[in-house]
Amino acid sequence: MKKVIKYIVPIVVAGLLLYNSVYFKKLDAKKAAIENELSPNAFAQKFWAEKFVPYMDSAVEISSFLKMAKENPEEVFRRYSKTQGIGNASFFLVKGEGIIKAVNEDEVLVAVRSGTGEIKVKLNTGIYFGNAVRDVTGKISMGDFSNTMDFNSVSTELNKIVHMQVITPLKAKATKGAMVQFIGCIEIGQEQMIPEYANILPVKINIIQ
Amino acid sequence: MKKLSTLSILVLLVSLFLFSACNNSGGEKKKAKKMAIVVSTLNNPWFVFLAETAAAKAKALGYETKIFDSQNNTATETDNFENILVADYCAILFNPTDADGSVANVKKAKEAGVPVFCIDREINAKGIATSQILSDGYSGSVDIAKYFVEVMNKKGTYVELLGITGDNNTRARSTGFHSVVDNYPDLKMVARQSADFDRNKGMEVMESMLQAHPDITGVFCGNDAMAMGAYQALVGAGKDKVVKVFGFDGADDAIKSIKENKLAATGMQFPKIMAEKAAEFADQYYNGKRDFPEKIPVAVELVTAKNVDNYMGYGKK
Numbered sequence: 120m121k122k123v124i125k126y127i128v129p130i131v132v133a134g135l136l137l138y139n140s141v142y143f144k145k146l147d148a149k150k151a152a153i154e155n156e157l158s159p160n161a162f163a164q165k166f167w168a169e170k171f172v173p174y175m176d177s178a179v180e181i182s183s184f185l186k187m188a189k190e191n192p193e194e195v196f197r198r199y200s201k202t203q204g205i206g207n208a209s210f211f212l213v214k215g216e217g218i219i220k221a222v223n224e225d226e227v228l229v230a231v232r233s234g235t236g237e238i239k240v241k242l243n244t245g246i247y248f249g250n251a252v253r254d255v256t257g258k259i260s261m262g263d264f265s266n267t268m269d270f271n272s273v274s275t276e277l278n279k280i281v282h283m284q285v286i287t288p289l290k291a292k293a294t295k296g297a298m299v300q301f302i303g304c305i306e307i308g309q310e311q312m313i314p315e316y317a318n319i320l321p322v323k324i325n326i327i328q
Numbered sequence: 329m330k331k332l333s334t335l336s337i338l339v340l341l342v343s344l345f346l347f348s349a350c351n352n353s354g355g356e357k358k359k360a361k362k363m364a365i366v367v368s369t370l371n372n373p374w375f376v377f378l379a380e381t382a383a384a385k386a387k388a389l390g391y392e393t394k395i396f397d398s399q400n401n402t403a404t405e406t407d408n409f410e411n412i413l414v415a416d417y418c419a420i421l422f423n424p425t426d427a428d429g430s431v432a433n434v435k436k437a438k439e440a441g442v443p444v445f446c447i448d449r450e451i452n453a454k455g456i457a458t459s460q461i462l463s464d465g466y467s468g469s470v471d472i473a474k475y476f477v478e479v480m481n482k483k484g485t486y487v488e489l490l491g492i493t494g495d496n497n498t499r500a501r502s503t504g505f506h507s508v509v510d511n512y513p514d515l516k517m518v519a520r521q522s523a524d525f526d527r528n529k530g531m532e533v534m535e536s537m538l539q540a541h542p543d544i545t546g547v548f549c550g551n552d553a554m555a556m557g558a559y560q561a562l563v564g565a566g567k568d569k570v571v572k573v574f575g576f577d578g579a580d581d582a583i584k585s586i587k588e589n590k591l592a593a594t595g596m597q598f599p600k601i602m603a604e605k606a607a608e609f610a611d612q613y614y615n616g617k618r619d620f621p622e623k624i625p626v627a628v629e630l631v632t633a634k635n636v637d638n639y640m641g642y643g644k645k
Contacts, residue, residue, distance in 0.1 A: 203625050
């Protein structure tokens with residue numbers, strides 16, 4: 120019996136020490152923790168380069184999107200929309216190509232060929248204040264941040280990136296009659312229907328004169 | 329045979345010890361079906377509504393409830409938590425007084441095995457509250473600001489009344505507002521002061537601001553109570569038709585005021601959604617669910633004279 124006790128105590132102590140010295144943490148959680156120690160500006164820059172730009176490959180062609188939205192809006196929301204939380208706007212990433220019909224102060228109007236007709240598209244070139252760039256990929260969540268101000272600041276920083284890298288050059292180069300290829304975000308508010316024409320925040324532009 | 333028997337005892341005892349040392353939820357003792365609702369203050373009808381809605385939903389789900397008033401004081405909030413943690417509550421539905429100061433209370437609850445669901449206001453921490461159901465105040469303020477710019481015609485002088493310092497909602501609403509308005513150089517803020525989300529203080533601060541800045545044409549207030557107080561001050565000064573007042577919350581009196589073309593706009597929060605979701609989550613936790621989203625934003629909707637008929641106090645019709 121003494122021998123049993125003599126062996127139990129060290130094994131139990133060893134077991135306790137081992138249990139408390141090893142922990143398992145998901146790699147994703149650790150990576151997310153490191154990312155979120157970055158400032159909102161650094162986070163936005165990293166997110167834009169490493170996640171948003173590659174994500175642009177998943178944009179839906181605009182005329183197919185609008186056709187599907189007319190025929191089966193529930194399916195479009197189910198397949199393509201991204202939303203934060205409860206009651207917030209839904210975001211969709213679309214792409215297209217068309218001819219610039221007009222260049223106004225805060226918009227560029229584009230006609231996109233669709234079947235035998237045309238779709239009117241408005242590329243917004245004014246200051247954008249929403250959350251499309253942050254939320255359209257579904258890869259950033261409020262819960263990733265200890266503080267929602269950082270979550271909001273990331274949205275502002277991403278909007279600045281788009282303004283500098285996409286909107287400012289678009290305003291400078293857009294001319295009536297030029298061909299433009301675009302990728303952009305559509306924002307649909309809660310309980311709104313998908314509109315017949317598209318009002319788009321451009322996130323990638325290629326103008327072919 | 330003797331050695332094998334000793335080895336078996338050792339293995340059995342070590343296994344039992346490690347098993348009992350594990351933080352296994354299946355081994356937790358089931359708490360009483362009682363939920364505590366801790367609210368920042370019962371001196372503001374919005375928070376009264378929030379607390380009572382949470383209590384009503386919890387009762388409907390079969391729980392006893394008690395509402396604890398923190399009186400906007402972190403020390404009182406701490407006392408509330410201490411009383412709750414010795415009284416076998418199974419969950420706390422929590423509206424914090426301070427995003428940093430309230431973290432310690434939530435930690436204590438977590439250590440005691442009591443889940444905490446934050447409502448409306450957050451704590452600045454992850455992995456401590458079981459879930460946080462929060463108003464998306466920043467985005468709501470962005471929408472109010474866009475309307476403010478339109479109503480003010482992109483020019484004029486205005487003042488801002490802030491909420492309680494230390495409440496993240498104060499900062500979120502103000503920052504959201506300025507993220508839009510500061511892009512218009514002809515819109516100038518000439519004064520900014522806290523009125524602690526309080527109606528009477530809102531009135532006093534507005535009176536004082538009017539003395540120094542009699543020519544303002546706009547006021548943005550971090551909540552409807554301050555907006556109603558500010559409006560009262562403007563009526564007293566005979567400037568209610570000239571100065572446009574913008575609030576935040578979607579309180580009953582603010583909605584009526586917008587219908588009467590007095591207040592210009594507010595941001596409708598949805599305390600019913602937040603409070604009921606918290607109670608539902610707590611019920612799910614009681615029944616064994618453990619994976620909850622860390623934070624959930626709940627949208628805030630712009631209410632103006634154009635769409636006010638779709639809304640009532642604290643929600644949509």
